[in-house]
Amino acid sequence: xxxxxxxxxxxxxxxxxxxxxxxxxxxxxxxxxxxxxxxxxxxxxxxxxxxxxxxxxxxxxxxxxxxxxxxxxxxxxxxxx
Numbered sequence: 911x912x913x914x915x916x917x918x919x920x921x922x923x924x925x926x927x928x929x930x931x932x933x934x935x936x937x938x939x940x941x942x943x944x945x946x947x948x949x950x951x952x953x954x955x956x957x958x959x960x961x962x963x964x965x966x967x968x969x970x971x972x973x974x975x976x977x978x979x980x981x982x983x984x985x986x987x988x989x990x991x
Contacts (some may be wrong), residue, residue, distance in 0.1 A: 942974030
């Protein structure tokens with residue numbers, strides 16, 4: 911993912927497959943400029959269902975505000991373009 915809250919580029923679907931195959935959780939970090947806080951507060955164990963996993967990731971970032979909110983995009987995989 912990009913350095914900002916909402917990635918400017920889509921995430922690579924291969925990252926999902928690699929994390930799932932390795933059995934490692936995915937760390938969700940953020941820079942919330944609206945509240946002026948940063949952190950890596952959530953670790954997501956992937957289910958194997960990309961749609962469900964993306965929904966959980968989107969829910970985590972839903973209340974975060976990026977540096978340029980007008981430029982925020984939907985969190986998606988490159989396959990969804």
